[in-house]
Amino acid sequence: MARTAIKAGAIEKWFGEGEAKTLALRGVSLETYFGEMVYIVGPSGSGKTTLLSVISGILRPNRGAVEVEGTDIWNLSSDGLAEFRRNKIGFVFQDYHLFPRLTTAENVAVPLILRKTEWGKAIRQAYEYLDHVGLKNRAELPPMKLSGGEQQRVAIARAIISQPDILIMDEPTASLDGDTGRSIVGFVHRELLNENRCIIVVTHDDRIYEFASRILHMEDGRLTGAENIGARPEPALAGNAGAVAVGPRS
């Protein structure tokens, strides 16, 4: 049986109070597994990014629980949560959020530096990861000198340099042309997906669906459906609290 990476049960999240109250997540439950690449898709405002934030320990839900590798993350202290994100999760942000005043190598090394790795060692490892994404020759340039696709690869190198168990990618192809987008997600699928890693991708881009293990559809704060795309890890049942229970196909 595939190991569970994330288990979220009956997640509710709202913003504002009274008449201004907006329900972003309405009892969402899901379970993801190591070795799979899960896409969360849906129209704008459907709650994809909110869900991604809740399951990655960034946004506290109003109700429900999230377990990552068996740990209830929302019972952790603020520092414990930061440490959890630092050690377990790799983020690729939609706008990359690279530091324009650092070199490409320094940008990639940031997660290691935050984990107290010695500066020189962190930079050497950054070179290795830049080599992995084909950008070693760009290591000393500031990220603003790179193309959009190259910046995306730098962001990916930064996300994986600390070897996180879970890789979160928010709209990874939003700023890229079709070929570049497919090439990058293909690279992630080919090179980074393994039995010890779970990759979760929020996207609108149906041109990259071919790389998904599962696609979860969201609408109006609920999971409304799931598609299993190919041969995936052994299934497991997910909790159901008013949302569609989804799990990988055997």
Add this chain to the structure above:
Amino acid sequence: MSGTLKLAYKLLVNDKAKFTALLIGVTFAAFLMTFITSMFAGVMNHSSATITNVGAPMWVMDPAVQTPANSIGMPDYVLDAVRSMQGVSYAVPLYVSTALVKLSDGAYQAASIVGLDDTSLYGRPDMIEGKIEDIYAENAFVVVEDGDFPKLESPHVGTEFQINDYRGVIVGVAKVPASGLFGIPTLYTTYKRAIQYVPNPRYTITYVLVEPKTPQDVDRIKQQVAALGYRALTKQDFMQRSINFYVYQTGMGINLLMMTIIGFTVGLSISGQTFYTFILENLERFGALKAIGTTSRELTLMILFQVTFTALTGYGLGVGLCTLMIALGKLRLPDYAAVVTYLNLVLALVTVVFIAGASAYAGIRRVLRIEPFEIFRG
């Protein structure tokens, strides 16, 4: 340096335009505050020149005297009374006044005349040229070589001049620790010659200089002198009284305060706003750092490091610039009234630290408030 601090350092200094603006703000504030307080310290130093140069431990004077510059004569019996007081080891008269000196070319130059006790020459200056005993010679004067020395046409031993139609002769050249406030040269002579040559009011003793037998006698002497209707002050008390007069009873204190406030405000405005803008422009990156696992404590530490580094660098540059300006000023005017004291440095440092603290507080508050979720939302 830890990796996190090195990261903070690079994020700061690699943004050259912002870092330069920040440095200019702090440097300007540090410079202005050090410079203003140094000028004040210099003026105070010069205003106390007579006290410093004569060096007596206790001074007896008319109660109305506020500074060495506005001396009031005392009758001769005061000297005798002080000499007879308990705890007084010895007491001598001192004459200080101003007179017009007629130079060889016929021009007049104001000069400070110091008349030393004829017997002891107590308070005499260090001689550079000639011997102090020559001051007993006929018409003898010793000239002080300081920044105002050239105003007497740089006299040497044997140079003659006139003072109140009396002939004067330079018998020696001396040096003193501090020059006077008003930019006039100084001539030393004996007490008797001074009161003979310089037109005087009825009472001629400007100060009675007192050497107490022991430090414990100081208070007793003060009480006895007060009972006589005069005032006795230690050297430090007299200097402080002089400083208090300039600070509280002239516009100097208010001017100093205003200039310090202006320096502080300008520095705070430039540094505070630039740093806050720097934080705002990097807010998304700080949010990204937060998202990938930087704790609030680490972010606070990074910002504090950035602010402290900028503040200390700007402070060093400001103090250095101030010192350079004073040095340049002294090249042109040797007695340029500005001196950087430890108190000036501490005052400027405290102000710069306050500016840095205020800038950091605003930045830290903003960064700690940002939700990493905002980074996802874009």
